[in-house]
Amino acid sequence: MHCLECGATPTVLDNEHLLACSGLTLQEYALRHALPLDLLISPDRIGPSDGSDLPLMPAGIPDETARAVLAGLRLAGKVDDSGATCRIEGGIVWLDLLFCDLAQLAPYGFRFRQEYHYAPGTHRVVAKNFLITLKRNLVGPWLPARVPPPEQRTQYATYLAHAGELHAGYLFMPFASPGEAEDAAAFMARELGAATRPLDCGFGAGGALLRTLTQADTTRLLDGLRDELDAMPGVWTRFHPDTPAITVSKEVVFDSAHFLTDHPAKCSNLHGGRYVLHVKVRGQIDPLTGCVLDYGYLKRVVNARVVERFDHHTLNYAGPELAWRSTTELLSAYIWEQLIDYLPELVELTLYETPQSWCQYSGPDLETSQREGSQPLLRRFTDPALGHSPWRQWLRAWDARHENRQALCD
Ligand SMILES: [Zn+2]
Structure with a gap:
C-alpha cells in the first residue's frame, strides 16, 4: 500500500511503519488524509488484542509518581480493570497526553495500543487508543505490602487534566x-x-x-x-483557551397549568399551555472536545432543574417565587436562577407561552448573582420583612382598639 507520508510502498501500512516514517498513528494518518479506516485495515487486523503480547511482569516497583498518576486516572474514571487487563482509554486528539501518562506509568508494564473494531451501529471501522497492562501487574506480590497513599498534587493534577x-x-x-x-x-x-x-x-x-x-x-x-x-x-x-466563542442553544418543552392572581381578565382562571424554552449558552470551544459544552449535560441540567419541576404541574404551586404571578417574565427570571450555577456560560433564555407570545431574558452572570442573591421580585412573599411594615403595626393596634371599644359596648 502506498504511504502518503513518505511515498514508500510498505507491505502493511500500520502503526509500526507510520511511527517510524512520520511519527503518526494509523488513525491520525487516516484523519490527516480524510480516509476511512475501512480502506486501511485488512479484516484480520480488526478486533481486540488478547493481551498475550503483554509483559508478564511489571518493569519495576512503581514509584510515587506512577502511583499518583494511576490514582488520578482512576478518579477521572479512565481506568477499566474489569477484566484480566487494565485499560486506560484516550481520545485521538490528545494522544500526547496519553503518551505522557504512559511515561509515568511505565513501571506497571503498560503498553500503548491502537485497536480497530467494526461498529455494527454505523457500519464503520473505528479505532480505540489505550494503555494496557495485565491487571496482576498492578497488585502483584512484588509490590511492597504497605505503601503510603499516593502523592496528592500529582494525583489531582492528573485528575483535572483528564476530567x-x-x-x-x-x-x-x-x-x-x-x-x-x-x-x-x-x-x-x-x-x-x-x-x-x-x-x-x-x-x-x-x-x-x-x-x-x-x-x-x-x-x-x-x-x-x-x-x-x-x-x-x-x-x-x-x-x-484562546479558541473561538460560540453560542449553542437547546430547546425543551413542558406542559404546565397556571393562573395570574389579581389579573383583570381571563388569565386569572386556571389554564394550561405548552411552554417552549430555548436555553442559550456562549463559551469558547474546548480544544479537547470540539464543543462549547456537552449537549447531553445541558439537557440533563435543564431537565432536572426546570422540566421535571414544571411539566404537568401548576406553576403557581411549584414554589413561592411563582405563587403570585407565574408570568413568562417572572418564570424566565426564576428559570435563570435555577440554571446559572450549573451553566455559568448562560447568556439568554427565550420562553414561549404560545407560538405568538414569548419573552427573552438575560439575567445576571454567576459572579453577580452570588454577590446580589435572588431577584427581589421573586422573593416578595418569602421576604421576612413582609408583615412588619409600620402600616401593619398600625392596623394591629387599630384592630385592638376597635375590639376594646366593642367589648365596652357589650
Ligand atoms: Zn510512510
Missing part, C-alpha cells in the same frame, strides 16, 4: 462518588486555598459534581497546580 472542564472561568469536576468529591474538595481547600461547592443534579447513580465556588478559586486552583499541569502536554492551554 476537569472550564466554563466561564469556573472549573467543573465530575466524580464517581460523593466521597471522592469530598476528599477532592478538602484537598483543594487545604492545599490550594480553593473553595468548591457540590452541585446536586441527580446525575448518574451515586455520582457527584464539584464546581469551583468563584472565578478567583479557579485561578488559585490552577495556579497552585501549575507546575504539574504545565508538565502535561496541552493541559495548561486547555484551561486558558
Whole structure:
C-alpha cells in the first residue's frame, strides 16, 4: 500500500511503519488524509488484542509518581480493570497526553495500543487508543505490602487534566462518588486555598459534581497546580483557551397549568399551555472536545432543574417565587436562577407561552448573582420583612382598639 507520508510502498501500512516514517498513528494518518479506516485495515487486523503480547511482569516497583498518576486516572474514571487487563482509554486528539501518562506509568508494564473494531451501529471501522497492562501487574506480590497513599498534587493534577472542564472561568469536576468529591474538595481547600461547592443534579447513580465556588478559586486552583499541569502536554492551554466563542442553544418543552392572581381578565382562571424554552449558552470551544459544552449535560441540567419541576404541574404551586404571578417574565427570571450555577456560560433564555407570545431574558452572570442573591421580585412573599411594615403595626393596634371599644359596648 502506498504511504502518503513518505511515498514508500510498505507491505502493511500500520502503526509500526507510520511511527517510524512520520511519527503518526494509523488513525491520525487516516484523519490527516480524510480516509476511512475501512480502506486501511485488512479484516484480520480488526478486533481486540488478547493481551498475550503483554509483559508478564511489571518493569519495576512503581514509584510515587506512577502511583499518583494511576490514582488520578482512576478518579477521572479512565481506568477499566474489569477484566484480566487494565485499560486506560484516550481520545485521538490528545494522544500526547496519553503518551505522557504512559511515561509515568511505565513501571506497571503498560503498553500503548491502537485497536480497530467494526461498529455494527454505523457500519464503520473505528479505532480505540489505550494503555494496557495485565491487571496482576498492578497488585502483584512484588509490590511492597504497605505503601503510603499516593502523592496528592500529582494525583489531582492528573485528575483535572483528564476530567476537569472550564466554563466561564469556573472549573467543573465530575466524580464517581460523593466521597471522592469530598476528599477532592478538602484537598483543594487545604492545599490550594480553593473553595468548591457540590452541585446536586441527580446525575448518574451515586455520582457527584464539584464546581469551583468563584472565578478567583479557579485561578488559585490552577495556579497552585501549575507546575504539574504545565508538565502535561496541552493541559495548561486547555484551561486558558484562546479558541473561538460560540453560542449553542437547546430547546425543551413542558406542559404546565397556571393562573395570574389579581389579573383583570381571563388569565386569572386556571389554564394550561405548552411552554417552549430555548436555553442559550456562549463559551469558547474546548480544544479537547470540539464543543462549547456537552449537549447531553445541558439537557440533563435543564431537565432536572426546570422540566421535571414544571411539566404537568401548576406553576403557581411549584414554589413561592411563582405563587403570585407565574408570568413568562417572572418564570424566565426564576428559570435563570435555577440554571446559572450549573451553566455559568448562560447568556439568554427565550420562553414561549404560545407560538405568538414569548419573552427573552438575560439575567445576571454567576459572579453577580452570588454577590446580589435572588431577584427581589421573586422573593416578595418569602421576604421576612413582609408583615412588619409600620402600616401593619398600625392596623394591629387599630384592630385592638376597635375590639376594646366593642367589648365596652357589650
Ligand atoms: Zn510512510
